[in-house]
Amino acid sequence: MHVLIALIRTMRPKQWTKNVLFVYPALIADGQLFLAVPFLRATAACALLCLIAGAVYILNDLVDIESDRQHPRKRLRPLPSGELPMSIARGAAVLFPLAGLICAYLIDWRLSVVLGTYYVLQLFYIFWLKHVVLVDIMALTAGFVLRVVAGVVVIEVTQFSPWLYVCMGLLAMFLSVAKRRQELILLGDDAAAIRKTYGDYSLPLLDELLRITATSTFIAYTLYTIETPSPLLARTNLALATVPFVMYGLFRYLYLIYVRGESAPPDEVLLKDRALQIDIALYAVAFAIILYVVPQ
Numbered sequence: 478m479h480v481l482i483a484l485i486r487t488m489r490p491k492q493w494t495k496n497v498l499f500v501y502p503a504l505i506a507d508g509q510l511f512l513a514v515p516f517l518r519a520t521a522a523c524a525l526l527c528l529i530a531g532a533v534y535i536l537n538d539l540v541d542i543e544s545d546r547q548h549p550r551k552r553l554r555p556l557p558s559g560e561l562p563m564s565i566a567r568g569a570a571v572l573f574p575l576a577g578l579i580c581a582y583l584i585d586w587r588l589s590v591v592l593g594t595y596y597v598l599q600l601f602y603i604f605w606l607k608h609v610v611l612v613d614i615m616a617l618t619a620g621f622v623l624r625v626v627a628g629v630v631v632i633e634v635t636q637f638s639p640w641l642y643v644c645m646g647l648l649a650m651f652l653s654v655a656k657r658r659q660e661l662i663l664l665g666d667d668a669a670a671i672r673k674t675y676g677d678y679s680l681p682l683l684d685e686l687l688r689i690t691a692t693s694t695f696i697a698y699t700l701y702t703i704e705t706p707s708p709l710l711a712r713t714n715l716a717l718a719t720v721p722f723v724m725y726g727l728f729r730y731l732y733l734i735y736v737r738g739e740s741a742p743p744d745e746v747l748l749k750d751r752a753l754q755i756d757i758a759l760y761a762v763a764f765a766i767i768l769y770v771v772p773q
Contacts, residue, residue: 480562483555484569487538488531492744496526499624499645507636508768518631521584525577526627529592532573533599535566540603544671549663587630595623610677614653614686621649640701647697651690652743655730658683659740691727698723715767722760729753 500523501510509515538545538556542563545551555561574596582589598620606616625645629637661668661678669676702716729752733739739746747753 479560480565483561484535484565487535487555487561487566488527489534490527490531491748492534492742493527493530494744494747495621496523496530496624499621499649500526500628502641502645503625503628503634503637504632505764505768506638506641507632507634509632510765510769515632518584519628522581522588522627522631525581525584525588525592526595526624529574529577529596530599532570532577533596533603535573536570536600537603539563539566539570547667547671585631588627591623591627591630595620595627598623607672608674610674613674614650614657617653618646618650622646638701638704640697640704643697644694644701647690647694651687651694651727654683654686654690655734656742658687659734659742663740687731691731695720695724695727716764718767719760719763722756722763726753726756726760729756 501519504510504515504519507515535556538554541551542557545554545557548557551557556563556566578589578593578596581592598616602613602616602620607613622642622645625642657675657678658680661675661680661683664671664675699717699720702720729750730743730746733746733750741749747757
């Protein structure tokens with residue numbers, strides 16, 4: 478049981494919230510949230526993404542085990558600390574993706590293609606792309622966009638707007654830049670020794686990238702509420718009422734890292750900051766009312 482818990486911890490269940498946030502938007506925006514079959518198919522896609530992403534985290538820890546032992550936080554993870562045997566980790570890193578892709582094919586062959594592409598991208602990231610400055614951020618962003626695609630291919634989309642890809646991609650890039658910034662601050666002078674690309678980044682550069690991506694995310698979402706081809710949203714101009722929630726979410730996160738000195742990864746911040754949780758909940762309620770109640 479102890480080893481099983483260590484294996485699950487290595488799969489980063491706290492970060493599975495990202496799969497929920499990026500898989501379900503297509504289902505919600507297409508007006509199919511309360512339809513049983515599409516909901517179950519999207520949920521299955523989300524679960525398989527968690528399984529494959531978990532396997533990627535295991536593999537990443539196997540590859541980085543020596544550098545993680547020098548990291549103030551990562552050294553406490555099950556693999557670097559010796560809590561999880563490497564033999565079990567290696568077996569899970571092979572079996573989990575294989576099982577996930579087989580299950581995805583049984584649901585929809587297109588889902589298996591998307592998840593297979595996601596897994597290959599993550600392999601490139603682990604062994605090469607994360608060592609290339611700026612490209613590492615773009616590779617992480619592509620992985621998030623593929624999560625959105627996974628949510629699209631498992632349902633019969635009729636009202637999906639391509640603007641959603643833009644919004645979610647920019648949001649992912651914003652969070653990826655923020656994570657790099659927080660890592661750079663946390664590691665200090667040891668950053669370059671732990672990962673070479675950290676030596677190529679600087680706080681002024683990452684701060685500028687944060688400003689660009691935050692602004693772009695806000696503008697893209699505003700355009701999404703205006704330009705979406707969805708008949709449901711087209712019947713009302715109230716979609717613009719959700720823009721302040723997005724603005725506050727971005728502002729709140731910037732406040733946390735610049736004023737409060739928050740150094741945890743973005744997904745962990747979401748799990749512990751009550752204001753962000755309330756903002757997301759209010760946004761979800763407002764969007765659901767506009768999408769599912771007002772047009773009726």
